[in-house]
Amino acid sequence: MTGPAATTAPRPADAAPAAGHGPAPWVRTRLRATPLAALLTAVLAFATVFLAVAFPRVLDRAADQGLRDFLRDRGPAASSLLATAELRGGAKSLDEDAAVLAAHTGPTLGLGPGGPVYGARSGKSRGLTNPGLARPEVVDPQLDLLYVQGLREHMTLVEGRWPDAPKAGAPVPIAIARSTATTVGIHLGDVLATAENLEGENPPRAEVVGILDAGDLDDPYWAELPCPVQACLNYTTGKQSYAYWRLTGLVDGAALDGVESWQTGARDFWRIPVDVDGLRADRLARTQRELAAYLTGHTANELATATHRPGLQITSPLPALLGQATARQEATAPLAAIGPAGLAGVGLVVLGLAAALAGDRRATELRLLQARGGSRSGVVRRLLAEGAVTVLAPAAVAGALALWLLPTPRWGGAVLAGTAVALFTLLALPLRAARLWSRPRPGSARRRTAGELAVLALTVAAVAEVRRRGVAPAGEGADPLLIAAPLLLALTGGLLLARLQPLLLGALARVATRRPGAIGFLGLARAARGSTDRSRPSVLPLLALLLAVTTAGFGSTVLGSVGTERTRAARLTVGGDASVVVPGGVTVSRTFAEAAGKLPGVRASAPIWADTDVFVLGDNGVTRVFAVVADPVAYAEISRSLGRGAFDAAALSGGTGGPDAPVPALVSTALARQLGPGATHRLRLPNGGELLTATAATVDGTPALQGDGRLFVVLPAGPAVALAPELGRPNLWLATGSVDRDRLRSLVREQIATDAERAAAAVTGGPDALPAGYTVRTSATVRAELADDPLQDTAARLFWTAVLGAGALALLAVLLTLVRAAPERTALLARLRTMGLRPREGLTLILIETLPQTLVAAVGGGLAAVAAVALLGPAFDLSILVGTEIEPGLPVAVAPVLLPTLGLAALVSAGVVAEALIAGRRQITTELRAGDQR
Structure with missing residues (x-):
């Protein structure tokens, strides 16, 4: 005391106080x-x-x-319920049914802000035959009719009047957005004519009675509606695609008969937004049950009865999205829980x-x-x-x-x-x-050994079970065994180090006896004695630091692997570090390829012809393959840098011996296995021509094609184009290096896109937008898209916060031990000072005595983290964390473990040094007192 x-x-x-004296208040x-x-x-x-x-x-x-x-x-459409039914009745019927649908969403699926958006729309669009309208190519503009409730609250009348009910035999009164009118060339008062019906009836017409302006183009009100506020540039399907404008005419609720007669398949619709802010992660299962009942269960049947619409169909992307959210939550749960x-x-x-x-x-x-x-x-x-x-x-x-x-x-x-x-x-x-x-019981050493063996057995069982079954199945939340296994490994490592540390320090002390001076020997001897003194809780600070280092190293490895795999997945998705894809019928010009190859940061680039309409004519029949035609040297460099389908460019050399000489080809392993032992095969090209090829080598993948195990053929551009000139029209450009995406997009607009395409893109997407069908991707952009996950970011921040907290507590554990032993250590220094010990030697003695435990614990924690990664890594599947499908497993890496290990070791060592400096400055006179029993 x-x-x-x-x-x-x-x-x-519990003794009674003496008479006349009250007991002293204990607390x-x-x-x-x-x-x-x-x-x-x-x-x-x-x-x-x-x-x-x-x-x-x-x-x-x-x-x-x-x-x-x-x-x-x-987007708002993804978190909404969409109900559709055959067009029936008028605007009043739509209002009544909207109230019924919104009232049945349930307690979990609350109604989102803005309320339901509903109306009626024509089933298909009709081509406008007016000669003065804009036509990017040969296809007429296509017009849809749309009634949407609440239009006047979301648009402003610029010219003319609001549409009303049509008169018998007159065109349907419509209003269009000002942006649409400018793009397509429509004016107030125009009567829009359509092509004749096959049945010979008079084709429907529409009269533009109003020009409207939408204040906010990003208003959720417009979500999933067909081009209501601006014209859309679409493309026809088929081998030869053509661009055309698609626009929407807005009608009044009294003109629903005109919507129905415009084209077959007109439908009423209701979009019920779900209150996203009311959703909770712990109620996902309940939310999914309510959603299933609303879409196809008893609630859907009740709604069909209440609205008197037996054909009512309710769909929503929410079930799939909630499933993805559940999978993401389960994937991030171990990372979020390991740190805490x-x-x-x-x-x-x-x-x-x-x-x-x-x-x-x-x-x-x-x-x-x-x-x-x-x-x-x-x-x-x-x-x-x-x-x-x-x-x-x-x-x-x-x-x-x-x-x-x-x-x-x-x-x-x-x-x-x-x-x-x-x-x-x-x-x-x-x-x-x-x-x-309690009376001391003999056999404490045996009890300690039994306890350590029990911990070891539990650790082995946990690791073996995790490796046997992997991560807990989906839907069961965070896997407690996977979370506890690294901590059990750290605990086992701490107990093992507690056994080994005295032996190690003793050996170092014996080595120190051979060196001049007694400071090293004395410090190591005291450290060894302190680690074996059972009256001192010396194993606890060791265990605290080891747990902190192991947790930090293991979690850091997971985060580092996610980043590495995400970068690799982004490059594999792009086919390099940058890619340009052009629409059908457009060629990547040589001028563009040369200019793009000279962009800053580009290391290797190649224009590529790629097509799926190529067939291999073999003994086993006709096989459809993905064909690639590229310069072999540049393509080999891209393949090597990407790590997919690397090959020797010399294997594709030759092949210019004449039209009957085979062209050397790089064949996928799966295709070579399917074709059999024959080395020469004939390719049928998209234009009907044929090309004789000889298998020069086989690979598992190729940069121009995502995924491995696919059927493909890679041909050298020189001999292939000489025999089939149509293969010299590349439709893809790949490159490796740090390519600036904005400069590449600008180059695409300047070199490839036509004036008409640039003008159309400027109208629909702004002055810097690419025309439809052109795609520019970089690995940096794709990686950013994969990493754009707030749940992962929060889990990572939480993990590092927990690591810092654990490091601070480990430092506190070491300092508590040092402060508790400080009086005895200071008294020893005081006595040694009277025997000639210099202050600097006293500080050295303190550091030699206290630092070995810190360093041993840091090294042991790093080794335990590496062991945890090696033993538990195969149970990890980082696909959801990465954002795309990858091979399961967690690779062992030194750098992610080394950084937090050194950081925590430096933090604790700095605390030890600070405490030693404070202890070394204490005065001798305060320690050497008469009757001192220490």
Whole structure:
């Protein structure tokens, strides 16, 4: 005991007070005797309980926000329910049915802001035959008719009047957007004529009575409606595609008969937006059940009956999106939980260490109480009362603060975690004190060995089970075994290091005896003795640091692998680092290929002819293949850089011996297996011509084609084009290097796109937009798209926050141990100073004594992290985290483990050095006192 309570012998815990004297208040006396220790206990309880309550809340908030952001990014139509039925009745019937559909969405599927959007639209568009209309190519503009409720709240009348009911035999009055009128060349008062019907009836006509202007083109009101506010440039299907304008005429609710007669297949529609902000990640299963009932279950039947529309069809992308959200949530759950689990493990170790050090500091006091007749229950009650002030009060404040700062509908798990930590902090010291009243039992070494073997057996069983079955099946949430396995490996590593550390330090001490000076030997000998002294909780700080390093290294490896695989997947998706795809009938010109190849950052590039309408005529029949024609040198460099289908360009040399000489070909392994042993085959080209080829080599994949195991043929451009000139019209350009996407897009517009295409693109998408059918992609852009996942970002931030917290707690564990041993160490330094020890040598002695445990724990944690990756890596499938399908497994990498290991080791070592500097400056006169028993 120290302070005022140590100057007089304490009264037995349950002894009666003497007459005329009241007992000293235990709690107040103890808090006044050791105010710093009480303050540190309160701060530790506050911090650990706050973290215990905060992290579950953060996880819940991240899951909810990730789900909502995921749905918002897909647009308003993706988070809506779309009901359609045959056109029937008028606007009033649509209003009544919209109210019925919106009222049945249920408690989970709340109605989104803006309410339902509904109306009627023609089944198909009709070509406009007016001669003065814009036609990019030979196809007439196509007009749809649309009635949508609430149009006047979302558009402004610029010219003319609002459409109304049509007169008998007159054209249907319509209004069109001003942007559409400008693009297609339509004016107020024009009567739009259509082609004659096959039945010989008079074709329907439409009269433009109003020009409207939409204030917000991105208003969710317009989602999924067919070109309502601007003309759309579409392409016809088929081998030869043609561009044409598609536009929409807006009609009044009284003109639904005109919508029905415009073209067959007219439908009423209702889009019911779901309140995304009301969705919760923990209720996904319930939401999916309600959604299924609304789409095809009993709710759908009730709606069909209530609306008197037996043909009512309700569809939505939400089921698939919620399924994807569930898969993403389950994929990120281990990453999001590994960090907090490691933090929880380190926190429990630190709390246990604090209790052990407090018990060690108060051991003399408690033994004196025991010797003077104090009972176990009396002492435990008083320690609990003391802890009620130093633990329960700060814990309650911390829990309330975390609940207030991080609001979320779910609070049970957070409160349970905080309560568990508070009770552990409160009971640790009383339970340790209660052990003083128990008789020591022999065989503690055997019990320790048995406990360590049990931990080892549990670790082996967990690792074996994870490797056997993999990750928990989908729908079961986070896999607790996969999360606990790295921590069990760290715990096993810590126990093993606790056994090996004395041997290692002892060996180093023996080596130090052969060197001049006693500082090294003395420091290592004290470190070795301290690690074997069972009266000191020396294994706990070692275990805390090792848990922190293992968690950081393992999670960092997962994050690093996700980034690496994402980059690789992006390059494989693009076919390099940049690609340009042109629409059918357009050729990548030589001028463009040369200019693009000279762009800054381009290392290798090649224009490529690629087509799927190529057939191999073999003995086993006709096989359709994907054909690639490219310069072999440039294409080989792209393949080598990409890591897909690498080959020797020399294998495709030759082949210019005449029309009957075969062209050397690079054949996929799957195609070579299918064609059989023959080395020469004939290709039938899209124009009907044939080309004789000879298999020069086989590969599993090729850059121009996504995926492996496909059927393809790669031909050298020189001999192939000489025999079949149509193969010299490339429709694809690939490149490797750091290519600037904006400069490449500008070059495409300048060199390839025609004036008409550029003008059409400027109208529909802005001055820098590419014409329809042209695609420019870079691996950097695709990687950014794959990484654009708020749930993954939140999980990563949460993980690193937990790692920093674990590192801080590990530093605290080491400092608590050092501070507890500081008086003894300072007294030793004081005595050695009287024997001629210099201050610098004293600092060296402290560092030699304290740093080895830190460094050993850091190295051991790094090794445990590598072992965890090697043992548990095959159970990981990073496909959902990456954003695309990849091979399962987690590769072992040194760099992701090394960085957090060195960082945490440096942090703790800096704390050790700081404490040593403070301890080395203490005065000798404060330590060498008469009667000093240390």
